[in-house]
Amino acid sequence: MAGYISDDTRKVTTHRLIEMKQRGEKIAMLTSYDYTMAQIVDGAGMDIILVGDSASNVMAGNVTTLPITLDQMIYHGKSVVRAVRRAMVVVDMPFGSYQGNELEGLASAIRIMKESHADALKMEGGEEIIGTVKRIIGSGIPVMGHLGLMPQSINKYGTYTVRAKDEAEADKLVRDAHLLEEAGCFGLVLEKIPASLATRVAAELTIPVIGIGAGNGVDGQVLVAQDMLGMNNGFRPRFLRRYADLHTIMTDAISTYVSDVKNLDFPNEKEQY
Ligand code: KIV
Numbered sequence: 001m002a003g004y005i006s007d008d009t010r011k012v013t014t015h016r017l018i019e020m021k022q023r024g025e026k027i028a029m030l031t032s033y034d035y036t037m038a039q040i041v042d043g044a045g046m047d048i049i050l051v052g053d054s055a056s057n058v059m060a061g062n063v064t065t066l067p068i069t070l071d072q073m074i075y076h077g078k079s080v081v082r083a084v085r086r087a088m089v090v091v092d093m094p095f096g097s098y099q100g101n102e103l104e105g106l107a108s109a110i111r112i113m114k115e116s117h118a119d120a121l122k123m124e125g126g127e128e129i130i131g132t133v134k135r136i137i138g139s140g141i142p143v144m145g146h147l148g149l150m151p152q153s154i155n156k157y158g159t160y161t162v163r164a165k166d167e168a169e170a171d172k173l174v175r176d177a178h179l180l181e182e183a184g185c186f187g188l189v190l191e192k193i194p195a196s197l198a199t200r201v202a203a204e205l206t207i208p209v210i211g212i213g214a215g216n217g218v219d220g221q222v223l224v225a226q227d228m229l230g231m232n233n234g235f236r237p238r239f240l241r242r243y244a245d246l247h248t249i250m251t252d253a254i255s256t257y258v259s260d261v262k263n264l265d266f267p268n269e270k271e272q273y
Pocket residue numbers: 031050051052053054055092189191212222223224
């Protein structure tokens with residue numbers, strides 16, 4: 001059917017993600033921040049592409065996710081959306097764009113959706129932001145929650161170690177997870193918490209729970225693309241599996257190019273006009 005409404009049945013939707021959980025099919029999620037990477041990630045069959053605020057670290061070299069701005073997240077979101085055909089594109093709401101009050105959060109959410117054309121948003125926090133989460137979902141925007149290690153709160157924690165190891169924090173996390181589901185979130189990311197706790201949350205919720213450093217008892221996994229591709233040699237947390245050593249492959253290729261240029265080997269006769 002030609003017209004203004006997309007008939008692309010391949011696109012992953014919130015509804016399809018819930019069906020995947022129901023039939024026990026695991027959900028694969030990976031970050032992308034730019035067009036070229038997103039094209040590869042989508043073409044490889046990813047279910048969800050996260051335009052994470054980890055772009056602050058990975059793309060801009062900041063120590064934390066805090067400095068990235070709403071405009072920068074919209075820029076990354078737009079670049080990714082242009083490349084993606086099938087995956088659901090979720091954009092992180094950056095620090096400072098939703099914690100102030102509900103209307104400010106709603107205005108930020110609407111800007112990201114209108115300007116990036118993403119499919120959904122992700123927000124860090126539970127009870128503290130539940131009013132804003134409800135407002136945003138109430139306006140028709142799908143929201144994914146994020147609990148456990150919440151990098152936007154790094155200055156409160158003072159460390160990136162495993163969260164919710166003690167009973168009080170674990171109890172709050174379970175309560176927050178239920179609050180987010182009741183508020184209408186279509187999914188939840190759990191970062192760096194004990195596997196047994198993540199397994200319990202995934203079993204209690206009907207929405208998909210995606211883990212990073214949260215074990216394999218959840219409904220899916222998310223990683224940062226540059227980490228799993230081995231582009232960053234210095235970052236090797238226990239939860240990370242490196243599927244390639246792109247740092248070595250890229251360094252070898254680039255240093256060969258440097259010596260080819262210096263040795264007058266590049267370009268050769270066939271590589272010129
Ligand atoms: O920003 C990000 O990349 C994330 C993932 C680590 C879940 O939030």
